[in-house]
Amino acid sequence: MNGAESLITTLVNSGIDTCFTNPGTSEMHFVAALDEVEGMRAVLCLFEGVVSGAADGYARMAGKPAATLLHLGPGLGNALANIHNAKKGHIPMVNIVGDHATYHLAYDAPLTSDIAGIAATVSHWVHSSPGPEKIAGDAAEAVRQAGLDRVATLILPADVSWGDNPAGAAAAITISGPEMVPAERLQQAVAMLRSGKRTVIMIGGREVTGEQTLLLSRIGKATGARVMTETFPSHVRRGAGTGVVERLPYLAELAIDQLKDTEQLILLGADAPVSFFAYPDVPSVIAPEGCEELVLAEPDEDIQQALEALLEQLDAIHVAPDVHPLEVPALPSGALDVSSIAQALSHCLPENAIVVDEGITSGLACFPMTANARSHDWLNQTGGSIGWGLPTAVGAAVACPEREVICLEGDGSAMYTIQALWTMAREQLDITVVIFNNRKYSILELEFARTGARGGKPGPKAASSLDIGSPDMDFVAMAQGMGVTATCALTAEDFGAQLTEALADARPRLIDARIAPLQLG
Incomplete structure (x- = not known):
């Protein structure tokens, strides 16, 4: 050997x-x-x-x-x-x-x-x-x-x-489960939750399960604490039947406003929230000054155990959670924009689907619109480096071949790793890719305005650096050239019909959704 x-x-x-x-x-x-x-x-x-x-x-x-x-x-x-x-x-x-x-x-x-x-x-x-x-x-x-x-x-x-290895293979490694959360931290969290102070429990890390959202909702109702996820938890179960949990906004100004009255912050697998970038006259730290923070569980510790222990120690075993009901909207009609795409997604999303979200600015509407859709898993872009969505959809589909994978992808970020389409076709993976094709780096236009560079208004050279049209990219041609069936949607009716057809097809499909750029200020 x-x-x-x-x-x-x-x-x-x-x-x-x-x-x-x-x-x-x-x-x-x-x-x-x-x-x-x-x-x-x-x-x-x-x-x-x-x-x-x-x-x-x-x-x-x-x-x-x-x-x-x-x-x-x-x-x-x-x-x-x-x-x-x-x-x-x-x-x-x-x-x-x-x-x-x-x-x-x-x-x-x-x-x-x-x-x-x-x-x-x-x-x-x-x-x-x-x-x-x-x-x-x-x-x-x-x-x-x-x-x-x-x-x-x-x-x-x-x-x-x-080279020859006479010893051969090594014995199998068994990975132990997460470490238990120490009792003293749990006692500190219970004391904070009983203090009457305005408290937020924030969860994040590798995975937020449906059961954890229900536990969080019950703890929040029992104590008056607000419960929320960090902005981009890696993997969260959501939709009908899961617990109602807020999400910290991406924009620092909105996140600061959401936490402005918080006196205590209890962290479960999440880091203390900070702004993604520095901006003039905007604090880097999201929680208000003087807010007491407790890291109840690190990402590699047993968050489920911590939540169950909190529920028991708070005598909240019989508290019923607030649960998302199933609410499936009708298919939209009229103009194709981010809202109509989100509505169609909420209508069509199959039970137990996996959504990979790198829609960037255009995908922002999809998350709240699908809160009451059929239950599903949502994978978030955790490190901020674009070109993640298409490959991650490949890996999710390889891991779960029996489940539908939907990839929400910005046009600019798609071009970083467009080669993933070829692997989807080669492996015949059940993936539906939705390209938000607005021919802009809209997230950079938004950030340009927020940083105040040149008064927030790009000049012609700067604007050219944020515009990815001229020539416009033909994602249908690119996908077909790599073996993926692809269509172009120009209206809400087009998109609804194409999404319905794509989700019924076990082969990889791509929808080039032509939408208008984000309008700023």
Whole structure:
């Protein structure tokens, strides 16, 4: 058994059975080993940003990490943006990065680079395997380090991959569950909730389950506390039957206003909220000055246990939650805009669908409009680096082939990782992509105004830098060129009919929704 075979066998033994790949010469023995070792599914992606984004989406829905296979430092560099998003979202990932043979590094060949240095910027753990006899143990350690919410990067030199490993595969790694929340923190939270002060409980982290939303609602009703999620929790269950929980707004000014009277902030898996960016005369910290903050549970601690304990200690076991009712609107008619798209989505959203949201400004209307839709999972863009949505939809569909995946995607962000459409077609994934095609970087127009640059009004050169029309992009042609059936919607009726048809088709589909740009001020 060579090093690569022992590596893949170790990963499979430990439950990692999916690898998103974009290999090169240094990884050829790993690629060859895929035919020698049973149990590993390899999914080819045409760009490394698709590889890492797909691994993110897979882990969110499978509840365990996928592996990635990347080619040397430049390949890892191409994957960094979506590894960054995964790290910010507390999503586990095991990156296998090929390197030159150990003896070849001394010659500084053109692709030689500081892989460990590059990986360290987005990884919790980085290690280069020194020899084929070590690689299986190193692979097991990578799985252990990734755990439930961390990024582990294992560097695989080519000679370690092809060299003989007489020890064979390592024993399977079992990942333990989250740590219990200490009793003293729970007691402090109970005291805060009984104090009569204006209190907010904010939840976030890797996943907010439907059961957790119900527990939060019950605790909020029992104590008078407001309950909300952070702006972009990685994965939240929502829709009919889930508990009513607010969401912290994206815009700092709105978030500050929402929390302005808060005296106490209890955090469950969420960081203390701050503005995404700095703006003139706008505070960076969202909570008001003097607000007492308690980190009740870190993202890697048992949030479910903490909520159940709070409910019991507050004597609120019999409090009924506020629950979202099922309210399905009619299909819209007339002009196609973000509101009519949101209404059609709410009408058509299937039970237990997965929504991947990178709609940016155009997608803002979809979240509140679907609050009472059929129950579903909503995946948010956690790290702010665009080009995440299409790949994440790939990974979610690979993890959950029996479920419908809907990707809400901005036109500008789609172009970062448009190659994901090819993987959707190759793997015949059940994904419906909605492109909000307004031919603008509307989020940047909004941010330009908010920063006050040039008085908030771009000049001709600045405006050109925010406009992605001229030429207008033809997403139908691009999708069809990569094997995905695609249509263009110009009216609300068009969109409703096309969305209904796409969701009835188990193959990947794309809808190019032509909408007007966001109107500012």
